[in-house]
Amino acid sequence: MSIFDEPKIDCHNHLFDPVAYPYHPDAPYAPSGQEVATLTQWEEVMAAYGVCNALLVGPNSGYHTDNRCLLAALAAGQGRFKGIAVVDNAISLDALAALQAQGVVGVAFNPALYGLQTMDGAEARLAKLAELGMFAQIQVCDDQLLELHGLLERSPVRLLIDHCGRPNAAAGVGQPGFQALLKLARSGRASVKLSGMQKFAAADALHAQSHAYVQALIEAFGPHACVWGSDWPFIRQSSRIDYGPLLKLAERLMPDPQLRREIMWDTPRRLFGFT
Template identity: 45%
Template structure:
């Protein structure tokens, strides 16, 4: 994993950041009383994110509604999608009580998946009949289930996910415990999931797992194992902008540069930045709906 060919602002005609959040407390005040509330320096509006993408040569985005601050209120994310000229898709947070009409409304406004965050009290649980039924409805909508967990969390989620038959997207390289090696049970289960071909992995969040400074070299072997298991047909890249709940300053450029470290070949990066996310998330082919 050598940084032989760094991405530039003009490297690809089309490229997707497949994991970011938008938070705009002026237009959309926080509505979720549960869990972490982002500080003022962790806020990033849709307009600011469009500027960040353009300055780094990325054209499209998969935006994830943040549990922190908004919970199942997806209004801020939907507003950003509507202003993107067809370049953004969304991953919503929904509750067990979401009506079919509500799910259809989200679909009509650009939502293609639902995220399930296992780390915070108050987030929608996948346990029990209610969780399974919600996953089945997610599958029926043609969405995927995006899951966020730490360490061994996948082991308890897999039976539920597999029973539902839903497509799966895993956040942040599965958040492995980097001091426990490749053979830790949760990470091995993730690699086996990748080999089945019905799941995608986000090559993102290395800074959340690493115990080192940039370029987070202690994560390299985990990233390589994921690429080998999922193949580039099921790998996407995300920044995690605007870097909520991190103990130190983060910037977009160094995080984006990690992709060239992991994938020195430009054609491989193109697959991860466009071909695979376009297929998984339904982005328009180049030349379609790119006004705005």
């Protein structure tokens, strides 16, 4: 049985439907053309590749803090989808609980896009998420995690780190930011997405340049704290990315079928509450 036949949950993907849900005026980027990705199109991709469930990530691009497109998809999915929302800094506990009741399991923080200043005053949001048992999904790049390590260690919130921490592919696993990510595994509250290799590795060397990082993460976090994601529909990419080759990349990075089942099925079901 190949990876295409195995049960899978994709834990990082986005929807962009500007006809039904116009973009937020403050969004940093407006996906267009082949980047537009409706729920119907996403369900067709899932069916083609044997993806059973998905963790839909509310994007900063396009929608910023407008979660209507995300929430509509969660409602339409009737439990097939869970969500990560983008919210205002001052969101109340009650508003977070209302999102949680609709299938949102966490909130996205994106220093990789907005800089470390986006985490100023984040303690209050992290505390609210911790109170509700929700995730703080954090996307960093290079050595940004060094600056955040103390904050994340102090907070009791459940952590979900995007895209292997987006290391500098040329700097090796010993680079300080990636080592800070490996240390987070000791907290017992952190999980990591084995996703976004195309964000830090060259398109023609995805396996060669990501292999060492993926293996180090699996060893440090264990398969019980690793999940997989595609980052579909691959916005702002400098070269072509396709879903099928990314699945074959996952198969090469995780050649053991039992390991793949745990990371791509068992762990996300447990972490995010898929039935």
